Amino acid sequence: MEQREQLEKCLKPQWVWAIAFGSAIGWGSFVLPADWIAMAGPVGAILGLCIGAVLMIIIGVSYGFLIKIFPVTGGGFSYSYLGFGRHHAFFCGWFLTLGYMSIVALNASALALLAKFIIPDVANFWRMYSVAGWDVYFGEVAIASLALILFAWINTRGGSLSGKSQYYFCLLLIAGALFVVVGMLLSPETSFANMKPMFQPEISAWSAVFAIVAIAPWAYVGFDSVPQAAEEFDFSPAKAFMLIVMALAMAALHYSLLIMATAIAMPWTELVAQGPVWGTGEVVQGTLGTLGLAALALSLLMGIATGLNGFYIATSRLMFAQGRAKFLPSVFGQLHSTYRTPTAGIVFTCAVCLLAPWFGREVLLWIVDMAATGVAIAYFYCCAAAYKCFKWSKSGKGKDYEGGVSPFKKTLSLLGALSSLSFLGLLLIPGSPGALSMPSWIALLVWGALGGILYVKRREHIQGVSKEHLDRMILASEA
Template identity: 60%
Template sequence: MKEREQLAKTLKPQWVWAIALGSAIGWGAFVQPSVWMGGSGPLGAIIGFSIGAVLMMIIAVSYGFLIENFPVSGGEFAYAFKGFGRNHAYIAGWFLVLGYTCIVALNASALALVLKYIFPAVAEQGYMYNIAGWDVYFVEILIASAALIAFAYMNLRGANLSGKIQFIFVICMIIGVLFLFVGAVMHPETAFSNLQPLYNPDISSWSSIILIVAIAPWAFVGFDNVPQAAEEFNFSPKKGFMLIIFSLICAGLIYVLMITATALAMPWQELVDSQPKWGTGDAMSGLFGNWGILILAVALCMGVFTGLNGFFVSSSRLLFAMGRAKIIPSVFGKLHSKYKTPYAGIIFTCIVCLITPWFGRQVLTWVVNMSSVGVTIAYIYTCVVAYKLFKWSRDSYNPIQAFSAVVAPFKKAFSMVGALTGVVFLGLLLIPSSPAFMGVPSLIALFIWIALGVVFYLIKGPEFRKIPKDEMEYLILGTERNDDTEKSG
């Protein structure tokens, strides 16, 4: 068998944590709080995000186990192969490619939203056309395109550069969030009575909470970037689980702090009823003036930048793993001669995303909503594979391993609960009567993507299926075939 390409082990733990947290916190935490409160009320949104974070932590148990045992690029693509073979690996990979790419594009377009709010006269220059109710301006396209090209170039230069910058951006974002929250709490004109009523009075408190819980796969997507980077850890893969947990805790806190800071500024129903372009922006401007807008804009930009960078890392590593496995053209499985980065995946992601600003943000939102289905499917695959590999008990009389023997059944139970949670999330997205139904346009986009996947598989499948199983095991997992698929938990 031909020697497989491997990525250098250069990523430090704090960089990986920053990749996970920065990817999970994008533009939504700074733009959407008023929207979330409008549907669920302040406490409904806060409880919903808290429950969502806990559910993601349950799913993370499976990720931690699989990262430790299979520290390779590809993440869910590799796990699906280990558990169910190459066809399932293709399905998981196909959905994830779309999901990661769309999130890169959405983060780039969010920069134009910030400029439109702060400097509308600048952003709304060069009107071109209207798509699905969204006015497309040439300046917006330029802003999104410049960001995409800049982060593609940075990722092309190496994981060291992208990792360092990611960490700096995340720290700046956290400082901005803490300043806004503490400032809102300490401000003489704010009051916790502004959070009343705590839930949306038009629906039950339970429905208010579920409405937010249902978007957890979208709100916290990014922690699964950790397995995509596992091949590049310069530390033990065992730390992967705790890095994911810490990133989810921090992400949940950021959502809660931004919702609370927005609600404290004024009675939240008045804020929502005024139908602002940017509710949090109006709230911070009212409290702190231009300084509030500046700090919020900087924090938002840091969130957008970290999302761009983190998902560039993930999409390129996923494409690299699929190219190395010969599921997609082999050029994706090659590394840059100088920088040793998966250049083809980075360039491909950039080119595809450069197309999206021309269609307007509304159309892009439809596609991103649809891609949430793909991310949820990847969650399910990961949990089911972990359930398959975990044991209910650990056969060991070694006193040192006694704790592992006790914990083993809990891990298997967590993986089962994680898989069921993923199925529930999937149902909430796909069932029309669900409060989180993604909408007919997104459903149509999903069917189109599935059809494209079937066509591509019919073309590429015969070649893909001819690869011997031992070789496929080596290309994806980096090991020779091992018939003992049961791992102790």
């Protein structure tokens, strides 16, 4: 019988919470408040993100249940196999891989963007060319590349190092953000009157709110790093749901406070009309001076670090699960002989992401815009699989797993699946508030075509291996 490679159980609860929280907020909470305010107004942006968090928590119910019963790596890939079989698992895993990998690349480019604001002479060294209107400098490419290599090295050195690092990154992030928010609230130069009008006046209030809700799968992606790390828990998997809820609640609070801190500095309509490179950075510097900007920059740096580290963990574990089942080449299913980390997935993620800075940030944003599609697909499969596992009653349909008779949880799983479909609709239906742009559609179709080619090449194994073998490799089931 083929040996099943097993990840080391080394992650503590606080580290797993940090992986979920740090990945969910990343750099976006510091860089994008002005953009979100421009889309929906301050209250519209906060309301949209809070509604998104509630929907994510509903989806998190299904994740928490499935982690408890199947504490294996793979997340949406494993759960789509559980609920719908091997072909659906390949489809879900392929698009989820893109979603995770593109966020690794985007976090690296966000570091280069921070450098443009803090150390412009370094970041803007040697303009090489322009892509889609974005000037590409050797300095920013070098900064992004060094960050990608550093975090790849951290992740190859063991789950304990990456988990512990994530926890301390989060503590520094929270400390810096609290300093900024409290400082902005107490400053005599700020006023809540600057938050008026509360919604974007050019569109209806609900259209503004749902434009923000549409990005929730992207804004909160990262909480689903928890099932990717489930195989490495050194604690009961039953705690996973509470860790997910805590991470999402804190992420929503964090987003809301940073939006508020940005909006109270000056009339927000004037701020967005100026089109600042970094709206939050400029108003904090103008209100709190160099010390405030330094605290914000530290928090942003830690947000980028948590995003890079968290999504390296998620991407490499997802690819490991696919490689262990041989949906990807078997090298991805092997672990480092000393550190017991999925090195092939880490190195491959690093290599692909090292290409991204050379194409410019605008092209990368096209890819990331459609990456939310892959994440929403995974959410749907997870909730639909959980729905199939729960029973309405003892005589009802459903798989008889532990706690299988639960009408309430079955209803929440159904709501989670419907929410996921709603997210997909907001992204894919032309004319919807969060509809993908044409370049993002092209990137989505290209990635789908590449997946089709890989499927054809791996079809013999995917179709030919026995269900019992895949159950053991994907779900650790010996039945």
